Amino acid sequence: MHFQWYPGHMTKAKRMMQENIKLIDLVIELVDARIPISSRNPDIDELGKNKARLVLLNKSDLAEEKWNDAWAEYFKEKGYSVVKVNSKKGGGIKSIQGVIREACKEKIERDRKRGILNRPVRAMVVGIPNVGKSTFINALAGKACAKTGNKPGVTKGKQWIRLNKQVELLDTPGILWPKFEDQEVGLRLAFIGSMKDEILNTEELAAELIKFLSRAYPDVLPEKYAVELNEDPYIVLHEIAKNRNCVVRGNELDTEKAAILLLDDFRNGRLGRLTLEYPETCE
Numbered sequence: 001m002h003f004q005w006y007p008g009h010m011t012k013a014k015r016m017m018q019e020n021i022k023l024i025d026l027v028i029e030l031v032d033a034r035i036p037i038s039s040r041n042p043d044i045d046e047l048g049k050n051k052a053r054l055v056l057l058n059k060s061d062l063a064e065e066k067w068n069d070a071w072a073e074y075f076k077e078k079g080y081s082v083v084k085v086n087s088k089k090g091g092g093i094k095s096i097q098g099v100i101r102e103a104c105k106e107k108i109e110r111d112r113k114r115g116i117l118n119r120p121v122r123a124m125v126v127g128i129p130n131v132g133k134s135t136f137i138n139a140l141a142g143k144a145c146a147k148t149g150n151k152p153g154v155t156k157g158k159q160w161i162r163l164n165k166q167v168e169l170l171d172t173p174g175i176l177w178p179k180f181e182d183q184e185v186g187l188r189l190a191f192i193g194s195m196k197d198e199i200l201n202t203e204e205l206a207a208e209l210i211k212f213l214s215r216a217y218p219d220v221l222p223e224k225y226a227v228e229l230n231e232d233p234y235i236v237l238h239e240i241a242k243n244r245n246c247v248v249r250g251n252e253l254d255t256e257k258a259a260i261l262l263l264d265d266f267r268n269g270r271l272g273r274l275t276l277e278y279p280e281t282c283e
């Protein structure tokens with residue numbers, strides 16, 4: 001689940017992306033609805049220039065609905081098509097094919113004027129690791145869809161998944177790396193479980209999450225763990241350990257275990273739907 005990038009990874013990923021992007025009309029970019037900016041790679045705008053663009057706010061089930069709407073507006077104002085999706089449960093997936101056609105209508109019109117009729121639109125899914133690319137492709141394409149290319153006797157090449165007569169999807173998603181050199185971004189990625197936990201140790205990470213939640217969602221920790229907020233996040237962590245009976249060697253409180261519990265509850269939506277960044281703050 002966790003990932004770590006090295007310069008070699010980044011060069012390879014970028015080269016793959018540059019090659020594949022030549023083949024497509026539309027970039028379908030997944031972002032995590034809880035951190036729609038931190039889960040992006042700014043290079044995608046350069047890589048995807050001259051292409052139709054669709055941004056999917058994935059894992060929208062884990063983020064606050066009012067912020068999902070605000071983020072959808074934010075991306076629309078920037079000229080992207082946007083859909084809120086929950087790839088795991090299929091939410092929002094039905095509307096995608098229509099949105100793809102709409103996003104590519106200029107290209108379809110250009111083709112029509114040049115006498116090219118019924119050429120399917122070709123799309124590629126891109127996003128940082130763990131954002132839900134494979135889950136989305138499976139949800140959109142399902143099992144029944146036909147694959148084209150790479151059949152015995154047919155030219156070797158990319159695998160395209162035919163969604164219908166009008167849309168084809170490249171079956172391998174493009175992997176983007178996040179802006180992890182930015183501390184704040186790295187922290188948010190670590191909260192959602194997309195960065196190696198060793199950037200901070202588990203308790204430090206939990207303490208940072210407690211600080212964030214105390215500020216942005218002050219009811220969440222008291223309601224979930226019956227704790228009082230405190231200036232010192234380690235006191236709160238200690239209280240969580242006490243109230244959840246996280247102990248080692250009989251009676252010693254285990255704050256590491258409490259930290260894992262908290263992070264796990266947060267990542268799986270058990271603290272409710274929470275958004276970690278908001279459109280105003282990233283202008």
Ligand code: G4P
Nearest residue numbers: 058059060085086087088128129130131132133134135136
């Ligand atoms: P990737 O290809 O971009 O690397 O991501 P992948 O599809 O493997 O998804 C990463 C994790 O995110 C998976 O969880 C997947 O189930 C989950 N996920 C994807 N889309 C959504 C969504 O819209 N909402 C929610 N809540 N989760 C989503 P996992 O922990 O690896 O597996 P599992 O717990 O689902 O078995």
